[in-house]
Amino acid sequence: LSQALRRVGIAPLRELFALLRGPAIGATRWHGLLVCAIDGTSMFVPNSAANATTFGRQTGRPDAESGYPMLRLLTVVACGTRTVIDAVFGSYRVGETSYAPPLLRCLQPGMLLLADRNFAVTTLIEQIASAHAQFLIRCKDARVLPPIKHLPDHTWLARMGSVTVRVIDARITVALGAEATRTGHYRLITTLLDEKRYPAQELVRLYHQRWEIETSYLELKSTILGGRVLRATTPAGVAQEVYALLITYQAL
Numbered sequence: 001l002s003q004a005l006r007r008v009g010i011a012p013l014r015e016l017f018a019l020l021r022g023p024a025i026g027a028t029r030w031h032g033l034l035v036c037a038i039d040g041t042s043m044f045v046p047n048s049a050a051n052a053t054t055f056g057r058q059t060g061r062p063d064a065e066s067g068y069p070m071l072r073l074l075t076v077v078a079c080g081t082r083t084v085i086d087a088v089f090g091s092y093r094v095g096e097t098s099y100a101p102p103l104l105r106c107l108q109p110g111m112l113l114l115a116d117r118n119f120a121v122t123t124l125i126e127q128i129a130s131a132h133a134q135f136l137i138r139c140k141d142a143r144v145l146p147p148i149k150h151l152p153d154h155t156w157l158a159r160m161g162s163v164t165v166r167v168i169d170a171r172i173t174v175a176l177g178a179e180a181t182r183t184g185h186y187r188l189i190t191t192l193l194d195e196k197r198y199p200a201q202e203l204v205r206l207y208h209q210r211w212e213i214e215t216s217y218l219e220l221k222s223t224i225l226g227g228r229v230l231r232a233t234t235p236a237g238v239a240q241e242v243y244a245l246l247i248t249y250q251a252l
Contacts, residue, residue, distance in 0.1 A: 013243035020250045028080030033112040035079040037213040040096040044068040048233035056093040074099040079209040082216040107133040114210040122161040136190045153195045165189040
């Protein structure tokens, strides 16, 4: 079987995933926009010299590497159905924001992309806007975004590179039980500039759906893979396995 897999190569599995990827019927839409989320995860691969060279390892101190090499996987997932719209993966040494640009090729008009503050990078925001997709992204609470216009709902417009964004400051209080609460500050940026059509409170509630991509990774790694590491000792074999997992996940 392993010899047959080597003869097949990566390309057929990559093409099969390309045929299956995309939002399913019933994917969440909000004000007519297809709601999606982008984020990354990591996966362990077998501890072979080839895998270690290609994918790298997680490091703490310079003399303390993890026991297994790791790869980084980045996906765009449709919220609601949690189907995979597109995916990229490769060396763990490459960060999420470096993998994001080729993944943004799947964006198109009529999509709303949710992302964590790691993706609040001006160059990425400009690329999302150039695809004519909308976004709702958390940024650092202290990020300086000077207002160019104040809106009646206490949000404001600002510039990030060539893109005009609407800034929403929200304080979210969570009940912890026994009458204890905790309040956190969220700063969101979005290209949905019309405060009447897209109320700030609705956007704050909608942002919670970003966490559905974490559920998709749980299904992929813990349910389908059963928490096991991948098996292939070669980078090509690892790529086959990742595509096979994505194909199986998408079919299910």
